[in-house]
Amino acid sequence: MLTQVADGVWVRQSEWVWTNSVVVRGDAGLVVVDPGIHGAEMDGLADDLDRLGVPVVAGFSTHPHWDHLLWHPRLGDVPRYATDACARLAGERRERAQAMATESATGVPLELVALLTPLPADGGPVPGEVVEHRAHALGHAALLLADRGVLLAGDMLSDLLIPLFDVTQDDQVGAYEEALDRLADAARRVDVVVPGHGAVARGPEVAARLAADRAYVDALRRGEEPADARLAAADWLAGPHGANREQARR
Template sequence: MLDQVADGVWVRQSEWVWSNAVVVRGESGLILVDPGIAGADLTALADDVDRLGLPVVAGFSTHPHWDHLLWHARFGEVPRYATAANVALAREARERAQQMASESAPGVPLDLIGLLTPLPADGGPVPGEIIEHEAHAVGHAALLLADRGVLVAGDMLSDVLIPLLDARRPGQVDAYERALDRLSEAARDVDVLIPGHGAVARGAEVAARLVADRAYIDALRQDTESSDARLAQEGLAGPHQSNVRQAR
């Protein structure tokens, strides 16, 4: 079920890694940000969107990982926007994304994965400001809806996942610090933060998420043991060790 978190902004969370699909009301209709995850989730999201009584006019993908490249025929044949870098990598990695989706998300329409279009310079129907950076993935972007006090952060600022560096690219610690600087600036007047995975943050918790990610990245840079409580989550030991190796 959709949870309204701000004026014209709704979130639906799936059980798979607490993934958040975001619905944003624009001037001409609805924009779906990172819809997912399994086929049943996409069908339920389509039902929820139908109940809003507004047309879907576009999609938006925050970054080119398979779980952020999904779509369903019921959302319509509308443009699915992303940064130019995201579009390029999604095209290159489309077969791999389809394979990963088939293994982890039953019922996903594999033929609709990763069919992205570069976002026009004026943003097209996507409201707000796009904040592009290089942390976690090529072409990663957050969506700042300043008039509604909302930041849609993609795979950043989660309460359940540690910062996940892109193991294929050097300089990710620096990239993450730069991204956090940009997101901190954007979040100054934000009341609601929507991560790609985990709970929606409200009020003072928004700043606390930024502090937690900075502390984790600082520990990587200083090669000290992190006390991050998120490391207790199952399955994060391997990614953490990958982060440590890359930082060294």
């Protein structure tokens, strides 16, 4: 079910890697950010939106990974926006995203995967300010809703997942350093951060999330092993962490 985290901002979490679908009320109606993951969960999200009684006017994808490119017919035939780079990559990699959705999720309407359009310069119906960077994925975007005191961080600032480098780009250490600087500037204007995966951060936890990601990246920059509790909490992160270390050495 939807949980309200601020005025006009709701979150619904999937069982799949603690993925957060976010709903934001804008001037024209609701904008659904990164809905997922299983078809039944998106159907439940649509039930929640029916109870709100406000129409969905748009979608938004924070980055071009398959689990952030999903949609459901009950959410409506509306534009689904992203940054220019995200929309382009989603289109180029659509078949791969569909294959990964088939492998990892159930009941996903594959014909609706990765159908994105670039966000217009004025933001269209999507409220807030886009904070774009290239950490984790090219065209990655956070949404700063300063008037609500909320930052939708995409796949950053998770309490459960370490920074996950994009293997298709060079210098992800530098990309993360730059992205964290941008997110830190945005976070000064909020007291709630919603990551793509994991628990919502409130108050002092926002700074703690930034510090944890910085400490991880800084350790790799120095060629050291990060002392990060997230690695101990999830064995499967050993693989991505090893890939991060290899890229940082190059």
